[in-house]
Amino acid sequence: MSIFNLIRLALLALQRNKLRAFLTMLGIIIGVAAVIAMVAIGEGSKESIQSQLGNMGSNMITIMPASNVAGGARLEGSSVQTLRVTDVEALQKQATLLSAVSPVSSSRGQSISGALNWPTQLQGGNTDYFDIRKLTLQDGILYSESDVAAAAKVCLLGKTVVDNLFPSGENPIGKVIRFNKIPLQVIGTLAPKGVSSFGQDQDDIIVAPYTTIQKRVLASIYLQNIQASAINEESSEAAVDQITAILRSTHRLRASDENDFQVRTMAELIKTLSSTSSLLTVLLTAIAGISLVIGGIGIMNIMYVSVTERTREIGLRMSIGARGIDILLQFLVEAIIISITGGIIGVVLGVTTSTLINVLLGWPTLVSESSIILSFLVCAFTGVFFGYYPAQKASRLDPIEALRYE
């Protein structure tokens, strides 16, 4: 029997039991849709973490003071003061794999404008800081080299700070705000960056030259950290080694001494966070995969019922010349059509669900082609695998007994 006739025959058989065929298909539909939606959620969250971290600067390298030992007690890294401006200068001169280096000072405090106030973070570096942190200007101007040199009392405001200090929508540029007790003139506003993947509001920030923060707010010669940009993402590992070597020599550490600083790259962080999200994807996919297998068992079950129900038909077909293989193919094609039709509907449903999840719940989803192809292949395989045994049972029936079957 030709493949065309086999398909036609299978469609006729399915058409006679529309509801049953649909219910059988439902298992596969739900399975495939679940796989696609789950993978989309997993991949979406991974993608969103990566893009958000990339937004923070994917080749960003942060150098922080390391925990140190004072009187036998190890101190928390942030309380240790080991990084100075001279370290930054050494890095700027010697490091070949860095495109930009900036000292970073920061302080939490209350910002005040007129009768309004808002608790926020004051941060700053040199003029490269904007590049490294991927901060862009919305309005006004950035601070200049001379502002940094003079520890000028100027600042740029993030969107959250603007919203809270200037709620009526007036232009903050040119206004003078106070951070704690220090007056700062607003020279610009920053383009909004949104919430980071850690749930931190990246717009809740005031940026000023690090010298201003060091001298006027903190009154300290030490830096909270140093931020740098590797020339590209791939060289960030090598850049870490270079930074380590340079800082060990400027800090005059002996070979036996521990580093009094630590170097973190964004790439590392991306990897860690992505691996969590990959694990999530694997788990979700495994659960969805189980539902696909259950769908397959549903097909097998209904095909066995169908074979038993049509025993006489099988007997008749054999008596008028159908070979075992003809009968086998007839039932196998039927099972495959159920699973493939279910697969197609499942793909459509899965993609729709992913879109709906994205639109209605606001979760990031990413439908990958590979998940569509994979789940489609799996369900075609399911059809063959679970359809084969019932079909084989049908093909091995004894025509004499099948004809007499009541």
Added chain:
Amino acid sequence: MTKKILEIDDIKREFHMGTEVVRALKGIHFTVDAGEFVTIMGSSGSGKTTLLNILGCLDKPTSGTYMLDGTNVGNQSRNELAKVRNLKIGFVFQAYNLLPRTSALENVELPLFYNKAINTHQRRERAIKALEAVKLAERLDHTPSQLSGGQQQRVAIARALVNEPVMILADEATGNLDTRTSYEIMALMQELNQQGKTIVFVTHEPDIAAFSSRTIMLRDGRVQKDYLNENVRSAKEALAALPVSDDY
């Protein structure tokens, strides 16, 4: 010399039921020439069904040779037998065995699906011709549930004819029908026989056997009697002689 369609030589068939051996056929000989209308008769347990299964290539004899249309089918594989059934034998069953919810035309086309030499166009053409031969040309699109018992059996006969087999093998083909319809079916069989079809008709009704040209009586696994029918009854005349029923 006329061509021999069936040559049955010393066919035995034994079934093993646990430790016991049931000998259903104990050595059967006969030949059937092309164009004969043979009825095989016998009471139940005489080996009728077993013989029918072997003649229909659904079962193989334990020993003996069975030549169908000049080829020995005793030593063929399952797939080869399927081909023989498709091309050389037209089955007509007691219970019609039509596919439900499938039109008469599609039911008749069924054997041609398993014949690779026939294309879609020829299939349709031959199926219509076969249905015309059984006088059901106006019922092509009717499903079995929309046809009477006699009409269903005629569809089944059309299905048996459609692949132009060398022999029509009928198994109690009138068993489910009333007398009038049985006679109609027998009239159709006689007509096909006159057109040259070889018919082997298994029945237990002597009434039906009277329409055939030859009768083989089985008893206890052997041929008890094998005789030519001197005066073959015409089913058409028998039909005309039936009292006109006025209750329906």
